[in-house]
Amino acid sequence: MTVDFLRRRLPGKRNEKTNAVLDWVDSGADSLLETLARTYFRQAGIQVQPQVYLERVGYVDLLLDGWPVVELDGRHHAEWKQVQKDHRRNNESVLQGYTALRYYYVDVVYGPQAMVEQVLAVLQRRR
Template identity: 35%
Template sequence: MLRHIDNPAQRVRVFGRGEMLASGYSPTGLTTAVRRGAVLRPRGGAYLHPDTAQDVVDAVRVGGRLACVSELARLGVYVRDHSALHVHLHRSASRLRDLPRDARRHWRPLHRCPHPADATVDVFDAVIQAIGCQDPDDAVATIDSALHLGLLREDELDELFRHLDAGKRQLRNLVDGRSEAGTETLVRLMLRAFKVTVELQVVFVGVGRVDLVVDGWLVIECDSRAHHSDWESQRRDRRRDQALAALGYCVYRPIAEDILYRPERVVAALRGLLRRPRRRPNR
């Protein structure tokens, strides 16, 4: 039987025909398994578990590895847009005619040498590629997300930034893996323009942890539809806001849609709130 190897904590393995036969398949049985969808064969001599993500299958089909924002999105890391397929290809790759029209090709040598059977690049290389493919703020949010998820280590950051172009190295000082979502990072970066103090993941007794505290009095919670869509979640959030108000804090909840696609509205709201300094409540 083909082991399930499409684990988000791991890269996906491609099995060769010899391995499949050695695992117990007969040539006829393997052909039947492919026909029934019990085994995927994206290209001749390459086999994958049937639950393998479609982006991985497409990358293997063209003789490459899933890379950049495509691989990070598969792992749950924040990226702004992964609608195009990002594939790392060896310079001698011969199946370029099979690439989807909107695919993004990556040719540069990898810094973490993958196993020959790996269908994806290492997270370290995927992050480097994603920094080059995204705007600076989104690149920082991607790094923060990879750190928060434990897919990238703090002690790897110096090496990672050494591999970047000089213009990207200044982003190192903006990275903070305490951010639990890409939207939190983006709002934190917006706040740089206001020259305020920002605390991350602050815990209030009787309330719990909040995303950001600005200048000691403004609490910012970055809401997403996925975690705040049902009424019970909204009731819980409003009661938290009420408890914070009783302590003297003002709460602002920008929604992810505005943070990502209408940031000027969020900036305008922050400008209005921060126009006049307020007294810090006793925490």
């Protein structure tokens, strides 16, 4: 099922609210956690690019306003090998001029306002 499919079946004024929700649909995220974070950032007026490829880093979860990288870590990121890999990726993204921010499930689900405020503070420094 695609967004276009749904829009064709939901014409007219009586479906305006439903179509407004469809404006938020994006198939670029890798997980529900990314989808939630992306939605919070977009609602705050931040431009979000999901799954952006950076040379020598790989795919990052989110790139916000073209500069800070946001990585969203689930449970598997607690394994030592993954922690080392994540730190190397962060270091390389910083060497390339990005700022790397990491958030966890608890941040996205239970503290989204604080997460968004931190990102806005970082973006404000650049502006």
